[in-house]
Amino acid sequence: MALPVNFKDLIAEANALKLYKKLIVQLNKDLLFANVDIQFNEEILPTSLKLVLQDTVFHLIQHKFSDYLNLLYQVDVSEQKIKSLDSDDMVKLSEDVTFLILQREWQKVWYKNRGSS
Numbered sequence: 040m041a042l043p044v045n046f047k048d049l050i051a052e053a054n055a056l057k058l059y060k061k062l063i064v065q066l067n068k069d070l071l072f073a074n075v076d077i078q079f080n081e082e083i084l085p086t087s088l089k090l091v092l093q094d095t096v097f098h099l100i101q102h103k104f105s106d107y108l109n110l111l112y113q114v115d116v117s118e119q120k121i122k123s124l125d126s127d128d129m130v131k132l133s134e135d136v137t138f139l140i141l142q143r144e145w146q147k148v149w150y151k152n153r154g155s156s
Contacts, residue, residue, distance in 0.1 A: 040149060046138055049145050050085040061148045062141070063088070069144065073113035075099070075106060089137060096140070097133035111136075116143050 043049035053059040060081045067078045077095050079088060099107035111121060116139045124135045 042142055046089055049141060058148050058152055062145055065144045065148050069113045073110040075110055093133050093137040096137050114140050114143050116140060
């Protein structure tokens with residue numbers, strides 16, 4: 040599986056395979072397990088999903104760092120990928136982390152769907 044390299048490609052692939060709603064379900068499940076108090080409606084527009092999740096990640100980094108780390112652990116985002124990000128600009132960092140979260144969630148959904156086909 041070749042992972043999408045940006046948000047636009049990820050959403051295009053999820054929509055093409057009719058798995059966007061499953062992506063939201065998987066994200067909601069991991070947010071719940073990570074004790075992050077946000078759940079997304081399955082009908083949310085991709086741009087809204089990205090902005091709200093990015094805002095949540097930004098808030099966690101700034102105010103609830105242990106919850107942020109717990110979310111990364113629950114989603115299973117690669118520590119190596121997180122360490123490779125530039126942490127000087129918090130807005131850019133939260134955008135990059137948001138993509139890594141969505142990318143990992145997409146990977147989970149894609150593999151589950153492939154196994155059930």
